[in-house]
Structure formats: C-alpha cells, structure tokens
Amino acid sequence: MRRNKRERQQLLQETIKEMPFITDEELAKKFEVSIQTIRLDRMELAIPELRERIKSVATNQWNETVKALPIDEVIGEVIDLELDNRAISILDIGEEHVFSRNKIARGHHLFAQANSLAVAVINDQLALTAKAEIKFTSQVFQGERVIAKAKVIQSQAKDRTTVEVKSYVDNKQVFVGMFTMFRSNEKEGE
Secondary structure, three states: OOOOHHHHHHHHHHHHHHOOOOOHHHHHHHHOOOHHHHHHHHHHOOOOOHHHHHHHHHHHHOOOOOOOOOHHHOOOEEEEEEOOOEEEEEEEOOHHHEOOOOOEEOHHHHHHHHHHHHHHOOOOOOEEEEEEEEEEOOOOEOOOEEEEEEEEEEEEEOOEEEEEEEEEEOOEEEEEEEEEEEEOOOOOOO
C-alpha cells in the first residue's frame, strides 16, 4: 500500500523507535519504496544511519564495561550488557565469514560470536570457557545479521557460571550454546 510522504515518514519514525536495528533495506521493503527514498526520509527527519543508531543505543543503555577481555576482542558489536545477567551482540556476515562457493557462514564465526559474548557477560577479571555444548539450527548466509543474546543461567560453583547464548537471524534461531565458564572470582572492588 502506497502512502503519502508524511504518513510514510511518521510510520518510519515509529518503526525505527520500536526496532532501532532495522536496516534501510528492510525499511524499503516494508514501505515499498527505494532504499534512496528511505535514506532521504531519514535525513529529513534527522534519523541517523543504522551504525550510529546502534552506537547510540549502546551508549545510552550500556553503563557497564566488559572486564574479562578487551571490548575489541568480542566478536561482533556489543550493544547491550548487564554483567552477570545478560548481553547482546550483532555480527553482520560479510564475505570474510562465508564459504566462497555457497556464501554460507562458517560455523566458527557463529561460535566465536557466542563464546566471546559468554566471556564478556561474566563480571570477573578472568573468564574462560571450560565446556561448551552447541547446536547449529539453521544456515546463515552472507549479508545477514546475526543477533546473539547471552543470559547467565546459574552459578554452579564459586568458580563456574553457566551462560546460555542463542543467536538469531530475523527472529529465526540459528545457533544455541550452553557455555560453562570458569571464573577467577575476582570481581572489581572485592
């Protein structure tokens, strides 16, 4: 259904407010217009491009810092973090992540995103993967965005924590992992 410019821009603002990580391509499909039209609408409305929206959400919501590894060593971009509770990262699958003949993502990239997020969510100076039980549930292709969500399930012992990580492409689960993390139990301030 074609909408006039004012209606489209109003719906565009509402959509981006509800789903800040939606791409211009997805918006163009949703509103049945060109990507260029979406970009022009965003410019008129002073809505930043996706990468800037991600940084903005991360800056506004994420007041804690990763302790177990430098943030630039996390595979994917951490957009939300609550230590010892939950974390979210985004990984855009590029040419460097896929098999050249079929453009399917190599599994070790999905594992690396999930595993590094499991490390990042631990509120400790040292966190290492002691055990991982993983399952790939669907193929991921070049150009897709993988959203990994980590959730701390339990602390089994003083030096062990279980972290569940589920990864999705367009709300379809593509990976699930249960990571048993060894921690030194040296939280800052203790």
